[in-house]
Amino acid sequence: MLKHRGFPGRLPGTDFQFTIRRANKDGATPLIERRRFADRRPADRRADAGFMAALWDHFGEGPFERGNLDAGRLSWLFGREVVPAEQPFDPRSYEALLRIDLSVARASFPEVFADGDDAPTWDDPEEDL
Numbered sequence: 001m002l003k004h005r006g007f008p009g010r011l012p013g014t015d016f017q018f019t020i021r022r023a024n025k026d027g028a029t030p031l032i033e034r035r036r037f038a039d040r041r042p043a044d045r046r047a048d049a050g051f052m053a054a055l056w057d058h059f060g061e062g063p064f065e066r067g068n069l070d071a072g073r074l075s076w077l078f079g080r081e082v083v084p085a086e087q088p089f090d091p092r093s094y095e096a097l098l099r100i101d102l103s104v105a106r107a108s109f110p111e112v113f114a115d116g117d118d119a120p121t122w123d124d125p126e127e128d129l
Contacts (some may be wrong), residue, residue: 001022001028001067001068001094002020002065002067002094002095003019003067003068003069004058004064004067004068004069006058007019007054007058007068007069008054009117010031011046011047011051012052012119014043016043016047016050016051016070017070017072017073018050018051018054018070018073019068019069019070020068020070020071021067021068022106023068024096025090027092028066028071028092028093028094029036029071029072029092030077030089030091030092031066031074031075031078031091031096032073032075033078033079033080034075035078035080036076037127039076047073048076048077048109049109049111049112051073051074051076051077052077052081052100052105052108052109052112053109053112055077055082055100056100056105056112056113059100060100061099061100061102062099063085063097063098063099064097064098064099065094065095065096065097065098066093066094066095066096066097066098067094068094074098078098080101080104080108081100081104081105081108081109082098082099082100082101083098083100083101084096084097084098084099085097085098085099088099090091
């Protein structure tokens, strides 16, 4: 399992996990497409935005290996903002290649892709978490 050095382990100031420490001895947890409903908690929405910002900052538009990225957090974006970069795609593989679907990601998380000084920084915890 590839460990993405420099990728944040969690959303700062919270327990929202972004990476895992070691591979599961029974194999990788499969990626699934989780539905996001409009009534999700604000903290969950911030975690999704923070994870998308970390993916964008770390990988950009290019394909990236799943590696030690948390399957639960990744599944909230999988199938929409994060899509397979290869066919056939194995959702149970740590070596599976993914990529950000930039047009969908920009529509879902405009604050992550905002230009200028009004763009939030995900390195600092928000006070209301």
